[in-house]
Amino acid sequence: xxxxxxxxxxAMGGDNAPREIVKGAVEAxxxxxxxxxxxxGVKEAVEKELSGHTYPKEQIEVVHASEIIETAEPPVMAIRxxxxxxxxxxxxxxxxxxxDAYVSAGSTGATLVGGQVIVGRIKGVERPPLAPLIPxxxxxxxxxxxxxxxxxxxxxxxxxxKMGSVYMENVMGIRNPKVGIVNIGAEEExxxxxxxxxxxxxxxxxxxxxxxxxxxxxxxxxAADVVVCEAFTGNVILKTYEGVGATLLSKVKExxxxxxxxxxxALLVKPALKQTLKAFDLEQYGGAPxxxxxxxxxxxxxxxxxxxxxxxxxxxxxxTEQRISEKIRQMLQSDGIVSGEQ
Amino acid sequence: xxxxxxxxxxAMGGDNAPREIVKGAVEAxxxxxxxxxxxxGVKEAVEKELSGHTYPKEQIEVVHASEIIETAEPPVMAIRxxxxxxxxxxxxxxxxxxxDAYVSAGSTGATLVGGQVIVGRIKGVERPPLAPLIPxxxxxxxxxxxxxxxxxxxxxxxxxxKMGSVYMENVMGIRNPKVGIVNIGAEEExxxxxxxxxxxxxxxxxxxxxxxxxxxxxxxxxAADVVVCEAFTGNVILKTYEGVGATLLSKVKExxxxxxxxxxxALLVKPALKQTLKAFDLEQYGGAPxxxxxxxxxxxxxxxxxxxxxxxxxxxxxxTEQRISEKIRQMLQSDGIVSGEQ
Numbered sequence: 280x281x282x283x284x285x286x287x288x289x290a291m292g293g294d295n296a297p298r299e300i301v302k303g304a305v306e307a308x309x310x311x312x313x314x315x316x317x318x319x320g321v322k323e324a325v326e327k328e329l330s331g332h333t334y335p336k337e338q339i340e341v342v343h344a345s346e347i348i349e350t351a352e353p354p355v356m357a358i359r360x361x362x363x364x365x366x367x368x369x370x371x372x373x374x375x376x377x378x379d380a381y382v383s384a385g386s387t388g389a390t391l392v393g394g395q396v397i398v399g400r401i402k403g404v405e406r407p408p409l410a411p412l413i414p415x416x417x418x419x420x421x422x423x424x425x426x427x428x429x430x431x432x433x434x435x436x437x438x439x440x441k442m443g444s445v446y447m448e449n450v451m452g453i454r455n456p457k458v459g460i461v462n463i464g465a466e467e468e469x470x471x472x473x474x475x476x477x478x479x480x481x482x483x484x485x486x487x488x489x490x491x492x493x494x495x496x497x498x499x500x501x502a503a504d505v506v507v508c509e510a511f512t513g514n515v516i517l518k519t520y521e522g523v524g525a526t527l528l529s530k531v532k533e534x535x536x537x538x539x540x541x542x543x544x545a546l547l548v549k550p551a552l553k554q555t556l557k558a559f560d561l562e563q564y565g566g567a568p569x570x571x572x573x574x575x576x577x578x579x580x581x582x583x584x585x586x587x588x589x590x591x592x593x594x595x596x597x598x599t600e601q602r603i604s605e606k607i608r609q610m611l612q613s614d615g616i617v618s619g620e621q
Numbered sequence: 622x623x624x625x626x627x628x629x630x631x632a633m634g635g636d637n638a639p640r641e642i643v644k645g646a647v648e649a650x651x652x653x654x655x656x657x658x659x660x661x662g663v664k665e666a667v668e669k670e671l672s673g674h675t676y677p678k679e680q681i682e683v684v685h686a687s688e689i690i691e692t693a694e695p696p697v698m699a700i701r702x703x704x705x706x707x708x709x710x711x712x713x714x715x716x717x718x719x720x721d722a723y724v725s726a727g728s729t730g731a732t733l734v735g736g737q738v739i740v741g742r743i744k745g746v747e748r749p750p751l752a753p754l755i756p757x758x759x760x761x762x763x764x765x766x767x768x769x770x771x772x773x774x775x776x777x778x779x780x781x782x783k784m785g786s787v788y789m790e791n792v793m794g795i796r797n798p799k800v801g802i803v804n805i806g807a808e809e810e811x812x813x814x815x816x817x818x819x820x821x822x823x824x825x826x827x828x829x830x831x832x833x834x835x836x837x838x839x840x841x842x843x844a845a846d847v848v849v850c851e852a853f854t855g856n857v858i859l860k861t862y863e864g865v866g867a868t869l870l871s872k873v874k875e876x877x878x879x880x881x882x883x884x885x886x887a888l889l890v891k892p893a894l895k896q897t898l899k900a901f902d903l904e905q906y907g908g909a910p911x912x913x914x915x916x917x918x919x920x921x922x923x924x925x926x927x928x929x930x931x932x933x934x935x936x937x938x939x940x941t942e943q944r945i946s947e948k949i950r951q952m953l954q955s956d957g958i959v960s961g962e963q
Contacts, residue, residue: 416868429805429813463771463856471771471853495860499868511813514805515854518837519861526758526841527869527901534890534897541893547886548877555876559869 292385303588634727645930
């Protein structure tokens with residue numbers, strides 16, 4: 280029992296809570312016997328959902344929390360006031376060592392604040408980034424940072440590059456991951472003040488495979504495995520991805536419905552097309568990890584269905600087994616020595 | 622003859638120069654009798670291309686320039702050294718009043734520098750932005766600024782909002798265009814330092830229809846007609862647009878080619894699909910105007926074919942007829958009075 284990877288799940292967070300969250304937890308424990316889920320939320324509601332499912336009872340535990348933090352609430356205040364919310368209770372399970380990881384589809388702001396304030400940063404981490412995986416033509420890349428803290432400093436970006444490399448190498452299995460910094464041209468002298476200051480620091484960083492600037496145009500083609508930028512830029516990239524994808528696909532559908540001929544064609548291409556486009560779906564990768572914390576905090580999309588919750592929970596297994604937080608700690612420590620030697 | 626709108630075209634700029642540039646000029650004068658094109662470039666090469674076409678002779682004039690500025694050259698140095706380049710000669714035709722407008726598919730950097738240094742800013746304009754039209758689900762929006770000068774100040778963004786409004790109202794015919802500032806959340810208190818400082822300035826700006834923050838996700842849906850941001854963000858949005866569009870469409874094609882069934886379907890949907898997707902093609906809108914200059918400077922994509930050159934030339938007609946530079950001048954002047962009254 281003590282060998283389970285233990286994941287605290289905010290059962291009340293997200294547009295489809297608690298139904299899809301509970302369903303996702305059930306699917307996760309039915310798929311893997313390595314994980315135990317602590318479903319945190321209003322006990323009655325959670326147990327009612329659970330009662331409709333079959334699953335190994337020892338792998339799910341319900342933890343009562345009477346309050347719920349809404350998406351629109353100011354994060355800092357919500358964390359401070361609602362001590363008995365599912366979000367705060369679940370994060371506390373990670374803090375006190377009961378759980379290894381936390382998953383929520385609830386308020387991004389409250390999760391980011393709670394991650395820092397409750398779970399706490401690894402010593403030496405200046406700013407824990409939120410780093411979603413984004414689909415590319417060849418697989419996926421880590422877009423780091425997409426968090427809520429903007430106006431980063433160069434030293435933050437260097438840490439993002441290192442933490443992102445650890446993640447891609449150990450969780451995604453990409454050897455010597457390529458690290459690029461988002462820029463508006465390929466040349467070193469291009470960019471805004473932040474990029475220009477950060478570029479030489481990354482270039483002289485011995486622990487990472489820095490390939491230089493990456494233009495936003497080349498990100499979807501898979502130009503870098505770890506795409507480093509400050510959070511404002513990261514959010515803009517992530518959301519342009521979502522927006523262009525959604526609009527373009529609706530245009531494709533619209534185009535297929537314009538004539539009888541094309542409607543027949545649409546029926547024929549549909550299955551194959553669905554299959555291919557699935558590989559370019561932002562949501563298939565589960566949640567975005569918040570890196571640099573003492574435990575794992577994963578934020579999934581607010582509209583997550585059970586499949587994303589399941590994937591997010593299962594993702595915690597690799598993260599914990601690979602001791603990512605420990606590896607990040609080591610990298611930042613060794614870094615202190617390395618920069619002393621330079 | 623003096624009633625023509627006169628456009629200086631850099632015949633040697635771009636990947637397909639001079640062939641496609643000359644062809645585009647010919648197509649423009651064959652389509653409109655309002656425009657006269659000055660084709661600036663190596664005389665022999667340009668005349669050789671021209672000799673294969675039929676067009677009203679009085680609407681095209683060749684102006685010799687012996688040098689060519691390459692895309693990779695450092696812009697400031699290129700402008701200074703290559704006085705007899707097609708780019709510099711063509712811009713000088715606007716400066717000395719021979720022409721009303723300039724079109725080039727050549728070096729973006731040199732065009733932006735040359736626009737400021739040779740053509741010159743309208744009095745009061747702090748920084749002339751490059752503002753491409755981007756396709757949306759409902760039409761198109763102006764993305765302002767996508768230029769080369771990053772790290773803008775709040776006052777720059779306010780001017781972008783005003784100049785963009787003048788453009789969309791008078792050139793694109795959108796009454797009272799909606800102006801949004803790119804942000805990572807809808808709330809006024811969100812954003813980086815630049816956005817937070819700019820937001821109240823835009824809110825208190827009487828001349829524009831400011832609708833608040835626009836998330837990048839909502840830009841492709843057409844949330845705002847004038848999308849205001851500093852150039853680093855603008856470049857990232859524009860290039861993510863291009864990259865996601867290209868990757869997604871290649872995935873759609875790939876999906877259609879995976880089975881015999883889907884291949885047959887693809888043949889049936891192709892014509893209808895092509896038609897619909899054309900409306901979402903970044904390049905159909907011709908070039909990006911550089912606003913706030915004493916004459917019109919239009920930069921088209923480096924890979925422009927004749928159709929984009931033609932559209933860019935024809936776009937100069939409306940711009941000049943609507944006296945956009947004059948309207949921008951007036952707006953900035955009236956603004957001086959308005960802000961004095963506040």
